[in-house]
Amino acid sequence: MGQGTIITLAWVGALIPAYIAAVFALAPAERALAQATHRLDALPRVMVNRYATFALFAAVAALSGDMTIIAVTFAILAVPGLGDTLIYARAGHPYVKHLAAGLGALLLSALAFLAAPTGVL
Numbered sequence: 001m002g003q004g005t006i007i008t009l010a011w012v013g014a015l016i017p018a019y020i021a022a023v024f025a026l027a028p029a030e031r032a033l034a035q036a037t038h039r040l041d042a043l044p045r046v047m048v049n050r051y052a053t054f055a056l057f058a059a060v061a062a063l064s065g066d067m068t069i070i071a072v073t074f075a076i077l078a079v080p081g082l083g084d085t086l087i088y089a090r091a092g093h094p095y096v097k098h099l100a101a102g103l104g105a106l107l108l109s110a111l112a113f114l115a116a117p118t119g120v121l
Helices: 003-026 028-036 040-064 067-090 096-115
Strands: none
Touching: 003 028, 040 067, 067 096
8 A cells, every 4th residue: 555545544534533523613412422422421431541542642752762753742632631721711610730731741842842853844
């Protein structure tokens, strides 16, 4: 299989969750849970998978030893923490742990970008 096909499939792999994210943003109660085949009562178990996945991404980045991979990975990992911060802060709920996670990931990303060789990305 050629690299072009693999890249195309990778884009499909990016577009599917982007579509589901859009459905959750526009119609969370009406369509999104059904579209994603998720159930509110399963949310704690679903979150186990999400946090385990975050940990795996972070571990693989660290094991790579590549500053660019670490920088990009932790920039991406900052998004859920900062996004949750906005959600919970706007609702008047505690958010400090989410903010710390998001800012910590951004700080590590910035440090890794600074340590990366020139020509990053």
